[in-house]
Amino acid sequence: MSARSLQASPEGIEKARKALSGKALTQTALAEDKLTMVKISVSRSTIGKFFSGKSIDRQYFYEICERLGLEWDEIVLKPSEEEDLGKPLKIDTLVQQVREAIRDDIKERCGTMRILDMTHPIGLGEIYTHVNILEKILGRRRKAIPEMLEECNAADFFDRFGWGQIKEKRVPGLEAVAKHDKLMILGKPGAGKTTFSKHLAIQCNRGKFYPHLVPIFVxxxxxxxxEKQPGLLDYIVGTFRHKALKTIIEQGRALILLDGLDEVREEDSQRVIKAIEGFSHRYRHNPFVITCRIAAREYTFDKFTxxxxxxxxxxxxxxFAGNWFKNKVVKPKTFLERLNENEPVKELASNPLLLTLLCIAFEESGEFPANRAELYKEGLDALLKKWDAKRGIQRYNPYGKLSLGRKEDLLSKIAWTTFERGDYFFKQRTAEQYITTYIRNLPGASLDxxxxxxxxxxxxxxxxAQHGLLVARAKGIYSFSHLTFHEYFTAREVVTVRQSSEAALQGLVSHVADKRWREVFLLAVAMSPNADRLLLLMKEKIDGLVAEDERIQQWLTWGMEKARSVDVSYTPEDIKKTANQLGFAPKKELSLFLSLYLYFSRTLDLFLNLYRSLDFSLYHLSFSLDLFVSIYYLSPSVNLCLSRTLELSKKRDRALHHELQKLNDKLPKRKNEEELDQWWKANGKAWREQLRAVMVKYRNIGHDWQLSDEQRKLREQYWEANKFLMQCLNSECYVSREVRQEIEKTLFLPTRTVSYNAASVIP
Structure with a gap:
């Protein structure tokens, strides 16, 4: 039986069978148990070997005993003194003694965590969230860019990228450690490598994971x-101040956790790597876990997975949110609801470090900051400098001329170029070309x-490796770590690097009708010290979408005239928006129409006033008739709309009331359903056309604009772009009162009535 294997004694097997029966389980059900704290998969075949008295891996042996509620040392087959001179019993006793001796030390080193702007450390157990492991390194997969786009659902861009939905198999962290004697855990900055390593130490320290081993966290x-550059063994013995650790390690009874290989200074890296290589080979019977940032070290440890x-x-x-906000004023449900409402922010939550930052920010007020650009900058500062600075870590700068500020400028240029091309993934060679173009212009750069x-x-x-902002998604293929950061740096290129020059702003507004640029616009507006010029250029570009289309210009003219004719106590701008909405309600369902109607009413009070209006009642009637082919199915709705319209017109427009009454008289008196249906099929179209003619003549609504499919799409694009312009205008940005009023006043006006003399508007 190997050092890592155990087998059950005949008496132990009998106890196990009784425990299995007492829990009303079968061996198959035992293998499928999901209720234990330690999530380690035990196969059905391993369960069978256990009950047959065959040797199985120690960790699986412990897991089976735990699931059965048995003490493993009462089940295991113990070798006789003649076979092994009592050594296993002696080393087991020593393990327990050493574990007890260093318990407080491990708790002190690994039991708490403090990140970024936390005011005080918190217990690891209070916040820890189980991690998952990818057994295939993402950056080493062989995939083409089209495959990557398909994997991330990028075809429908507004689902945004779901890096958390990458389809590689995930394995619970503890299971991965139990599976591999020698494990190198790689991860992006802030991915939780150290936290997981500390969790392993704490779980082992408590006897919940590898209870036969002593945890050693380095x-x-x-x-x-x-000082004096000791070897690893001497350092461990000296650090934990227990000489018996040497025996423990020599006997293969330690869980060696070596954390943060990437944090070692460049001048020390070769010495440390050589020390690990020699130590892990000499004491190879111990399980080892090393953590390191992806791409930080090119050295490969031969025996490590x-x-x-x-x-x-x-x-x-x-x-994580449930743990963080437990027993706090802000509830985790509120945090998660707000997070799910904001996809760009939610993308950042896939990184534990950035998720912590989001929790800290949200806890202050129960909301995320209104200016998302500032929130993203805080996250970037954490990755670029704070995370290392707070822990006193100095990273090697392979290109001394590239300061952190220069790195941000470089990332901005890469972001703009790739985003404008629609390249969310780009080849490594392409990224290197962008970098070469940038650094060759720095002072003192090589010309070679x-x-x-x-x-x-x-x-x-x-x-x-150091910041995790550009990451390998497959072999030779890179992207920004989050689409949110890609968008942020794209906006930064316009506002910060190019300082909102006219050329930069013109380049940006050329994409105003492209929905995938919306977050970039919102960020650019928020980042601008003064967004006047950008917003005016957006307005000009949006109006230009339909400037040459005479039919749409006629529709806009109608909307302007209709807005001026409505007799309610609201501004022409308010009514104009609603009048335009009446001009092309979507032919889908009334609820959608009503929701859009409400969207463009500044207040609920205005909406209710318009709802009571004669125009609305007429339009409601016409719209209801358009929805159905048979009057039978909507006769109650038609009767209600018609009655309401007749009532309103009687009070406000006698001539209109007379025409509507004549139309009402043409409708058949309610007979059987079949006769009603036949009448509507024969006369319904003509009746509706007569209603439309009355609406046009007396209320100037219900026009058939006879737009082509292409014109309808253009009008919808124009409509959506104006809605987005208002979203930008009302976002967390600085804009002068004069520009705000000018944009609101000229919204949805025909082109001939709008002047673009920005100098006369910008104060």
Whole structure:
């Protein structure tokens, strides 16, 4: 029986069978148990070996005993003193003694966490969320860009990218550690590598994971900085102040956790790597876990399996939020509701570090900051500098001329170029070309193309490893870590790098009708010290969409005239929006029409006034008739609308009332359903056309604009763009009162009535 294997004694098997029967379980059901705290899969065949008295892996042996509610040392087959001179019993006793001796030390080192702007440390158990592991490193997959787009549902861009939906198999973290004796866990900055490593130490310390081992947690940066550069064994024994640890390690009874290989200074890295290589080989009977950022070290440890920490999915985000907001004024349900309402913000929550930042920000007021650009900048600052600075970590800068500010400018240029091309994924070679183009213009840059190429490779690698803002999605294919950051840096290129120059703003507004640019516009408006010029250019570009279409211009003219004719106590701008809505309500369902109607009414009071209006009643009647082919199905609705319209017209327009009454008299008196249906099929179309003619003559509504499908699409595009312009205008941005009033006053006007002399508007 190997050092990692155990088998049950005959007496132990009998106890296990009784426990199985007492729990009303079968061996198959035991294998499928989902209720235990330690989520380690045990196959049906392994269960069978256990009950047959065959050797199985220690961890599986412990797991089966735990599921049956048995103490493992009462079930295991113990070797006789003649076979092994009592050594297993002796080492087991020593393990328990050492575990007890260093318990408080492990708790002190690993039991708490403090991130970014937390005012005080919190217990790891209070906030910890189970991690998942990807057994295939994403950046090493061989996939083409079209496959990546399909994987992320990018065909329908407004579902946005779902990195949490990547279709690689996920394995619970504890299961991955139990499966591999030597494990290298890679992850992006803030992915939770150290937190998971500490969790392993705490679980082992409590006997809930690898209860036969002693947890040893080593921060590799501290080891590298230790005086006199001791070897790993001496450092561990000295750090935990227990000489018996040497025996524990020699006997293969330690869980060695080496955290943060990427945090070791460049000048110490080779020495530390060599120390780990020698130590893990000499004491190979111990399980090892090393954590490191992706792309931070090119060295490969031969005997180690490399895996990657997966981004948080929705379940993990909800668990984390539940832990964070437990027993606080702000409730996790509120946080999750607001998060789900804001997709760009939610994308960031897949990273545990950024999720923590979101929780801290939300806890302050029970809402996310109104200015999302400021929230994103805070997240970027965390990844670019704060996360390392708070922990006293200095990263190697492979290209000294590239300061953090220059890196942001570089990322902005890459973002603008790729976003404008629609390249959400781009080849590594393309990214390196962008970097080469940028750094060759820096002071003192090399003129040698080969040297520039090598420098660009180093810069790309450092941005991925140190900040995680550009990441490898497949072999040779990169993207921004979050679409949100891609959009942020695109907006930053316009506002910060190009300083909102006329050319930059014109380049941006050329995309005003493209829905995928909306978040970029919102961010650019929010980031601008003064958004006047950008908003006016957006207005000009939107009006230009329909400037050359005479039919749509006629529709806009009608809307303007109708707005001026409505006799209610609201501004022409308010009524104009609603009048235009009456001009082309969607032919789908009345509820959609009503929701849009309400959207363009500034207040509920205005909506109710318009709802009571004669125009609305007429339009409601016409709209209801258009929805159905048979009067039988909507006769109650038609009767209600017609009665209401007759009542209103009698009070307000006697001539209109007379015409409507004549139309009403033409309708058949209610007979049987079949006769009503036949009448409507024979006369319904003509009756509706007569109603439309009356509406046009007396109320100037109900026109048939005879627009082509292309014109309808153009009008809808114009309509949506104006709605978006108002969204920008009412967002968290600085805009002068004069410009705000000018945009509101000229909204939905025909082109001939609008002047674009910005100088006369901008104060």
């Amino acid at each position: 921060t590799l940066k501290d080891f590298a900085d230790a 490399e895996v990657e920490i997966a981004d948080f999915d929705d379940t993990q985000i909800a668990t 193309e080969e040297a520039l190429q090598l420098d660009s490779e180093k810069v790309l690698n450092s941005i991925e």
